[in-house]
Each structure stands twice: as structure tokens, then as C-alpha cells.
Amino acid sequence: MHGIIANFLALAALVAGQAAPIVTGDIGVVAHAFDISQVTLNNGRVQDNQNRTLSYLKSVDTNRLLYNFRATHKLSTNGAQKNGGWDAPDFPFRSHMQGHFLSAWSQCWASLKDDECRTRATNFVAELQKCQANSQAAGFAAGYLSGFPESEFDKVENGQSTTVVYYALHKTMAGLLDVWRNVGDQTAKTVLLNMASWVDARTGRLSYDKMQQVLNVEFGGMQDVLAELYRQSGDSRWLKTAQRFDQASTFDWLARNDDRLNGNHANTNIPKWVGAAHEYKATGTQRYRDVASNAWDMVVGHHSYAIGGNSQNEHFRPRDAIAGYLTKDTAEHCNTYNMLKLTRELWTLEGASGSSANTRYMDFYERALMNHILGAQDPHSGHGHITYFSSLQPGARKGLGPVWGGGTWSTDYDSFWCCQGSGVEQNTRLMDAIYGYDDAALYVNLYAPSTLNWSQKGVRVTQSGDFPNVDTVTLTVSGTGSFGLKIRIPSWTQGAEIAINGQKQSVAAATGTYAQIPSRAWANGDKVTIKLPMRLYQVKANDDASLAALLYGPVVLIGNYGNSAVNSAPTIRLDTIKRSSSSAGLAFTGTTSDGKSVNLGPWYDGGKDFNYVTYWKYSGSL
Numbered sequence: 001m002h003g004i005i006a007n008f009l010a011l012a013a014l015v016a017g018q019a020a021p022i023v024t025g026d027i028g029v030v031a032h033a034f035d036i037s038q039v040t041l042n043n044g045r046v047q048d049n050q051n052r053t054l055s056y057l058k059s060v061d062t063n064r065l066l067y068n069f070r071a072t073h074k075l076s077t078n079g080a081q082k083n084g085g086w087d088a089p090d091f092p093f094r095s096h097m098q099g100h101f102l103s104a105w106s107q108c109w110a111s112l113k114d115d116e117c118r119t120r121a122t123n124f125v126a127e128l129q130k131c132q133a134n135s136q137a138a139g140f141a142a143g144y145l146s147g148f149p150e151s152e153f154d155k156v157e158n159g160q161s162t163t164v165v166y167y168a169l170h171k172t173m174a175g176l177l178d179v180w181r182n183v184g185d186q187t188a189k190t191v192l193l194n195m196a197s198w199v200d201a202r203t204g205r206l207s208y209d210k211m212q213q214v215l216n217v218e219f220g221g222m223q224d225v226l227a228e229l230y231r232q233s234g235d236s237r238w239l240k241t242a243q244r245f246d247q248a249s250t251f252d253w254l255a256r257n258d259d260r261l262n263g264n265h266a267n268t269n270i271p272k273w274v275g276a277a278h279e280y281k282a283t284g285t286q287r288y289r290d291v292a293s294n295a296w297d298m299v300v301g302h303h304s305y306a307i308g309g310n311s312q313n314e315h316f317r318p319r320d321a322i323a324g325y326l327t328k329d330t331a332e333h334c335n336t337y338n339m340l341k342l343t344r345e346l347w348t349l350e351g352a353s354g355s356s357a358n359t360r361y362m363d364f365y366e367r368a369l370m371n372h373i374l375g376a377q378d379p380h381s382g383h384g385h386i387t388y389f390s391s392l393q394p395g396a397r398k399g400l401g402p403v404w405g406g407g408t409w410s411t412d413y414d415s416f417w418c419c420q421g422s423g424v425e426q427n428t429r430l431m432d433a434i435y436g437y438d439d440a441a442l443y444v445n446l447y448a449p450s451t452l453n454w455s456q457k458g459v460r461v462t463q464s465g466d467f468p469n470v471d472t473v474t475l476t477v478s479g480t481g482s483f484g485l486k487i488r489i490p491s492w493t494q495g496a497e498i499a500i501n502g503q504k505q506s507v508a509a510a511t512g513t514y515a516q517i518p519s520r521a522w523a524n525g526d527k528v529t530i531k532l533p534m535r536l537y538q539v540k541a542n543d544d545a546s547l548a549a550l551l552y553g554p555v556v557l558i559g560n561y562g563n564s565a566v567n568s569a570p571t572i573r574l575d576t577i578k579r580s581s582s583s584a585g586l587a588f589t590g591t592t593s594d595g596k597s598v599n600l601g602p603w604y605d606g607g608k609d610f611n612y613v614t615y616w617k618y619s620g621s622l
Contacts, residue, residue: 031351052384068147095147102175223275308368395566
């Protein structure tokens with residue numbers, strides 16, 4: 001009975017900020033991340049990315065985005081211009097991008113209460129409903145909705161095509177789900193359920209072997225969205241449909257912790273693991289949890305670069321092979337977007353409970369978010385355009401994408417790659433893991449200026465401080481309430497200190513753990529100061545200890561080589577690296593083995609206008 005009550009209370013708290021509450025509980029969950037409707041970003045480097053993306057979301061021509069849907073469903077395109085890149089009318093899986101826009105608009109409503117984004121989301125859904133309503137007149141089955149004809153699914157089922165039809169379908173379904181749960185839009189719910197019914201009918205008629213054959217073609221996060229639809233609706237039909245997308249050929253070796261990632265397309269696989277995490281929460285089946293957690297361990301421990309990204313030319317390479325794959329086409333953005341989803345889900349299964357009171361999940365989340373995600377956006381673009389790959393080759397510049405779409409940074413209408421889609425979505429939910437909670441405490445997982453509206457407790461918590469330019473952040477409580485604190489002490493710090501209203505606390509604050517402050521009655525205006533001393537250190541390539549990236553706290557530092565060509569990793573003298581006292585930011589200088597000085601600064605701000613170095617040869621010591 002106690003477990004049932006605890007689960008009910010956790011469920012009630014979880015949905016407090018959501019426009020359309022979930023109706024099922026989660027199995028195995030010990031901690032929750034707050035709904036994004038309860039967290040807003042404040043002025044700082046993380047918010048900068050959000051602001052640029054918001055500008056793009058409010059400028060894009062929605063009639064252009066509807067072109068392929070309307071044309072496919074035999075409706076007027078209303079004189080709209082055609083898009084280019086991966087949304088051109090002749091691109092095989094056109095119409096994948098629009099679901100990301102739906103998610104992003106709905107997230108901007110949830111977190112920012114931006115009326116224009118809400119209106120864009122609901123109006124777009126209304127137009128999609130018109131397309132879906134005309135499906136049968138267009139020659140499709142009831143419920144079908146896409147920017148390409150239903151016959152493309154026939155070709156995949158018959159082994160005549162490898163077009164990623166379910167990948168594109170997933171994006172639309174996920175966007176509709178987000179509009180339903182973030183905005184509360186009932187039209188989005190109706191259109192989504194019609195699509196899900198179509199998927200159920202389409203896949204339900206296939207034999208197990210035929211369905212497994214279909215799964216050899218990239219299918220995005222179909223398990224994920226269908227398992228989430230079960231969670232949102234309580235209808236077990238959608239869980240059953242989700243499980244048809246369980247790919248035995250990959251789940252088998254992941255479940256037994258056998259790393260066979262080499263040669264696999266990274267972003268084909270990571271969404272499957274996110275789906276497995278949700279299927280575990282829905283069923284309690286240990287195999288799903290093993291698949292998700294084993295895959296995470298493999299990627300983070302043995303296939304990731306120092307910036308938190310993974311893959312080379314979109315594919316995983318041999319286990320621990322890093323040094324030999326520092327090329328122009330490393331670290332696809334979509335992979336990290338999906339790894340953050342997976343990380344957040346796995347964190348909820350561990351939190352800071354018992355022997356699992358370590359920070360590995362949120363340490364990775366921070367590294368990947370602060371470096372790869374923030375740094376993949378062009379800081380000089382008013383619309384927050386994205387680089388598909390984040391190059392790690394010595395002397396590279398950021399801004400490399402598929403030729404079909406321009407080959408460089410994304411554009412307003414002529415790229416629409418997968419990474420542009422994940423970019424607009426990720427950069428409108430940058431707050432989704434900063435805070436969490438369990439039945440006893442508030443978690444502080446990440447450090448960024450932000451405000452938590454903990455409506456369940458009747459308090460607001462505001463985090464301030466110019467992190468990571470400074471090593472101290474402050475939490476200020478508004479309102480009154482009783483709760484404990486669990487504060488992440490990152491793996492990169494030593495000698496962390498916590499003070500409440502200026503009084504240093506005698507609590508264990510060991511590196512790589514959560515410092516735990518017992519439940520107490522908080523008064524309005526109480527302040528918690530968290531000092532996390534930073535230092536320079538190296539992250540060495542798994543397969544070559546003579547090659548390493550330089551970090552300061554959570555931040556990867558890159559060397560600025562201007563327009564000078566760099567053909568191999570320079571050797572930097574570690575004992576010469578100093579922080580500039582004349583800059584408020586993270587500016588450093590160092591000297592290379594040839595006696596030349598080099599400026600170093602954060603990965604997230606540099607690399608568009610100069611050639612840079614991420615991995616170095618080195619001499620001496622820090």
C-alpha cells in the first residue's frame with residue numbers, strides 16, 4: 001500500500017505543470033525531472049541559444065512548412081513557395097522537420113508562455129488535421145498523414161526501398177504529442193491518435209519476421225512516441241504497438257552488454273534505446289532497462305569525444321577508437337540530442353539513492369550540453385543556425401553539413417536536415433534537466449541562471465551566477481516550504497563548499513556525489529551558495545594517451561589559430577597555460593613546442609571565424 005501511495009503522490013507532482021496530464025505511473029522511477037513549464041532560463045550563455053532559436057521559430061513561414069503535406073494530400077498549397085534541402089518536394093523523406101517545429105513551439109509556450117508560439121503550434125495542427133481528413137480522398141488509408149505518399153511504406157515492406165519513412169512519421173507524431181501535452185490542444189490529440197491507429201493497423205498485419213525486416217530501415221523513435229502515448233492516454237494498445245518496433249537483432253547484444261556498435265549508424269540506434277527506457281518504465285521488464293543502460297555505458301565510456309558528442313561520418317567506430325577518427329565529420333548533432341534524452345531517462349531510475357549516489361549521468365549531460373549542444377549553434381546567427389557535424393580535426397572550422405542542403409551551416413529554408421530539426425527542439429528545452437525532485441528533496445543537477453516554480457511546494461528557487469565564468473552559484477528561495485536539497489558535486493571539481501545564508505554547512509560534498517542537505521523549513525529570501533572550484537585538466541583519447549583535450553571545469557577549451565593552416569595536432573606546453581586576468585570570460589593563453597603563443601577559449605563560443613584545435617599533443621604537466 002505504501003508503494004501505491006508513493007507512486008500516486010509522485011505522479012500527481014510530476015504532472016502539476018503539464019497542460020495535458022499523464023495518466024499512468026512509471027515503474028522503477030526514483031526521481032523526476034521537473035516539467036519544462038516549471039523552469040525558465042534567465043540571462044546567461046544558455047539562454048542565448050534559446051533566444052536565437054525563438055527568433056527563428058517566430059519568423060518561419062508556416063505555409064512553406066505545410067507545402068508537402070498539402071500537396072501530398074491533394075489540397076491547395078495556397079501559393080506557398082517550396083522549401084529546399086531535406087524538405088524539397090523531391091527529397092525522399094521530406095516533412096520530417098515539421099514535427100520538430102511543433103515540439104519547439106509547444107516548448108516555448110510551456111516554458112516562456114509565448115503566445116505567438118502557442119498560436120503557431122495550434123494553427124499548424126489545425127492545418128494538418130485538414131490534410132489528414134482528406135487522406136482517403138487522396139487515395140490513402142484513414143489516419144495517414146505525411147508529406148510523401150503512403151506507397152513509400154509499401155516499398156519498404158517489400159524490400160524495394162530504404163527510405164526512412166517511419167523516421168519522418170515519428171517526428172510528426174512526436175510533435176503532435178508535445179503540442180497535446182504542453183499546450184493541451186485536443187486537435188493535436190485527435191490527429192495523433194488517428195496516426196497511431198494507422199501505425200497499429202499497418203504494422204499489426206505484418207508477421208514478426210516481416211516486421212523485423214522493416215526495422216532494418218531507420219525508424220526513428222517509434223517505440224518512444226508510442227510508449228509515451230500509452231503513458232499519456234493509458235491505452236495499452238499503444239504500448240503493444242510500440243513493442244512491435246523492438247529490434248531483436250540489436251536488443252539481444254545490448255541486453256547481454258556486448259559492444260557491437262562498430263559500423264552502426266549512430267542516430268538510427270540511439271532513439272531505440274530511448275524507447276527501451278520508456279518501455280521499461282511502462283512494463284518493468286528488466287531487458288529494456290539493460291538495453292538502455294548498457295548502451296549508454298558503451299557510448300559514453302567508449303565511443304564519445306571530449307565535447308560529449310559521438311560518431312564519425314554518422315557511424316560508431318571501434319570501441320575506444322578516438323584518435324584515429326578526429327576528422328571533419330565528427331559528432332553529429334542529432335546523436336547528442338538523443339543521448340541527452342536517454343541520459344535524462346536513466347537519471348530518473350537512479351537519482352541519488354543508495355549506492356547509486358553518483359553524478360555520472362548529469363556529469364555527462366553537462367559536458368554534452370555545455371560543449372556540443374551550445375557550441376553547435378552559430379553564435380552570430382540571429383536565427384540560431386546549426387552545424388550538422390562538429391569537426392574535431394586539427395585546424396577545422398565549424399559549419400559542415402550535407403551537400404543537399406548547402407554543405408555548411410543550416411539556413412532558413414534550404415537545409416532542413418535532421419540536425420536542424422533536433423537543433424530547434426533541443427535549444428527550446430535546455431532547461432529540462434536543471435532541477436529534479438524525489439519525495440524528500442530538490443535536486444540541483446545543472447548550473448545555469450534559471451528559475452524553478454515549484455508549485456507543488458509553493459516556492460520558487462532562482463539560480464544566479466555567471467557560471468562557468470565564475471565558480472560560485474547562488475540559490476534564492478522565494479516563499480516558504482520544507483524540503484531537502486541534493487546538490488550535484490561534479491567530477492571535475494575538488495573542495496566544493498556549500499553555505500546557507502552565509503554559514504558554511506558541514507555536509508559531505510565529495511567529488512562525483514550529490515551533497516545532501518536534510519529537509520528543513522525554508523524561509524523567504526534564504527540563500528544557498530554553492531562553490532565549485534575549477535581547474536585545468538585533460539581528457540585523453542581512449543586509444544592514445546599522448547593526445548588530449550583541455551578542459552576548465554565543464555568547458556572544453558579550443559586553440560585559436562586564425563587563418564593559419566593546422567595539419568596535425570600541435571604540442572602544447574601544459575605548464576605555460578594561464579588564465580587571462582583582463583577578461584571576465586574563460587580566456588587562456590599557452591605556448592606550443594615551437595615557442596608560439598596560442599589563445600584558448602570555450603568550445604561553445606568559437607570555431608566559426610577561425611581555425612581551431614580541440615585535441616593536442618602535450619608536454620609537461622598542469
